[in-house]
Amino acid sequence: MIRILRYLILISLILSGYYLFISEYFYLSEANFLEKQIVKKEIAENKKEIIQEKEHEVASINVKKNIEKKQYFEKKIVILQGDTFVSILQNLNFKQKKIYEIISKIENSFDLKKIKTGEIISVFENNLGEIKKIEFFKDSETIISINFDKEINLNIRELTKEEFVESKEYIIIESLFSDGIKNNISPDILVKIISLFSFDLDFQRDIRVDTVVSVSYEFDEIVETGKLEYNDIKYASIIIDGKQLEYFKFITDDGYVDYFNREGKNVKKSILKTPLDGARISSNYGMRKHPISGFNKMHKGVDFAAPTGTPIYAGGNGVIEYVGINGGYGKYIRIRHNNGYKTAYAHLSNYKKGISKGVRVNQGEVIGYVGSTGNSTGPHLHYEIIYQNKHINPLKLKLPSGKILEGKELEKFKVEYKIIYADHLSMLYE
Numbered sequence: 017m018i019r020i021l022r023y024l025i026l027i028s029l030i031l032s033g034y035y036l037f038i039s040e041y042f043y044l045s046e047a048n049f050l051e052k053q054i055v056k057k058e059i060a061e062n063k064k065e066i067i068q069e070k071e072h073e074v075a076s077i078n079v080k081k082n083i084e085k086k087q088y089f090e091k092k093i094v095i096l097q098g099d100t101f102v103s104i105l106q107n108l109n110f111k112q113k114k115i116y117e118i119i120s121k122i123e124n125s126f127d128l129k130k131i132k133t134g135e136i137i138s139v140f141e142n143n144l145g146e147i148k149k150i151e152f153f154k155d156s157e158t159i160i161s162i163n164f165d166k167e168i169n170l171n172i173r174e175l176t177k178e179e180f181v182e183s184k185e186y187i188i189i190e191s192l193f194s195d196g197i198k199n200n201i202s203p204d205i206l207v208k209i210i211s212l213f214s215f216d217l218d219f220q221r222d223i224r225v226d227t228v229v230s231v232s233y234e235f236d237e238i239v240e241t242g243k244l245e246y247n248d249i250k251y252a253s254i255i256i257d258g259k260q261l262e263y264f265k266f267i268t269d270d271g272y273v274d275y276f277n278r279e280g281k282n283v284k285k286s287i288l289k290t291p292l293d294g295a296r297i298s299s300n301y302g303m304r305k306h307p308i309s310g311f312n313k314m315h316k317g318v319d320f321a322a323p324t325g326t327p328i329y330a331g332g333n334g335v336i337e338y339v340g341i342n343g344g345y346g347k348y349i350r351i352r353h354n355n356g357y358k359t360a361y362a363h364l365s366n367y368k369k370g371i372s373k374g375v376r377v378n379q380g381e382v383i384g385y386v387g388s389t390g391n392s393t394g395p396h397l398h399y400e401i402i403y404q405n406k407h408i409n410p411l412k413l414k415l416p417s418g419k420i421l422e423g424k425e426l427e428k429f430k431v432e433y434k435i436i437y438a439d440h441l442s443m444l445y446e
């Protein structure tokens with residue numbers, strides 16, 4: 017019986033290894049470049065475990081002698097399509113009563129529905145094949161550990177993060193993005209560089225061969241997993257034909273992370289985060305229960321509650337790409353801006369006179385009015401920002417604000433940027 021069980025475990029390990037291998041191949045998205053390396057590491061670990069299992073098989077005759085030894089074998093289970101935490105526990109041969117006990121313990125601090133396909137559950141067994149511990153990630157920062165002693169104990173622990181700053185410099189031969197990848201810069205950082213300069217540069221036309229990109233950025237390493245999380249850019253410079261554009265990170269007196277040149281100027285204006293006056297946010301970007309259908313759905317924009325007829329401004333300079341009824345969006349406008357950005361405005365009561373497809377609009381110009389057309393529970397503007405055909409959270413958009421630093425704030429900035437720049441140079445050349 018135990019032997020059959022072991023074979024089943026062995027087969028499931030091989031299958032999960034195979035699954036990781038296959039999924040890695042279909043997972044060629046450039047944005048997951050680094051995660052792929054981690055997956056690779058996991059595959060290697062899986063193989064190691066299979067070998068361990070085999071050794072364990074051979075050594076099973078000696079098991080009785082080793083009972084006192086507290087040695088656990090780790091087995092990784094990849095959550096596949098259709099798996100639930102309950103079905104996984106059932107596969108691990110837990111009794112129904114125990115499953116109920118485990119689930120109710122976990123659900124006090126974690127919603128098990130949040131576990132996603134592809135995530136990994138680690139199961140630790142002792143020499144007798146008894147499960148002593150189950151672990152999985154609550155999120156990128158926390159691990160949940162269920163320990164089986166006489167009782168079931170739940171233990172939530174934070175992963176340890178170490179902070180780093182790194183500087184890189186490279187010359188563009190092909191494109192900012194692909195050459196950045198070749199220089200081992202994370203896609204997360206490259207996307208941030210592009211969005212930082214997207215209102216100064218047209219990346220299709222302005223970038224020439226021999227353009228120099230220089231960047232300094234912050235990242236964290238999670239000690240337990242080796243996973244890297246990329247944070248803010250501290251400094252970025254692009255030199256085209258000897259002309260330099262550069263930005264330094266600075267936290268303004270009102271608490272925003274923003275980027276300025278050496279004069280404390282943030283010349284170009286970005287896309288407005290709030291394209292109307294006197295509105296309050298009534299629904300944020302992210303997963304939510306839809307107010308009409310009741311289903312959990314991704315809310316791809318931000319809702320601003322405002323009275324019907326409140327004027328809506330163009331979020332940035334651009335060309336009207338769509339005006340008209342658009343399904344559940346009701347009366348809808350979409351504007352195409354520079355460098356891959358678009359903004360969309362839904363549930364309008366009406367369009368401004370003269371707004372039609374192909375018309376050029378300037379930032380701040382009235383394009384339409386708040387309403388409640390389409391699937392809407394009351395007058396509000398549903399506002400979306402789309403970057404390279406993907407929705408992004410308008411409130412988290414980190415782009416130049418158009419602000420010019422003055423007085424004490426400028427003095428403070430000047431002190432800080434010099435430190436950032438000196439650190440950047442010393443990291444590059446020492």
Ligand SMILES: [Zn+2]
Nearest residue numbers: 317318319398
């Ligand atoms: Zn909405």
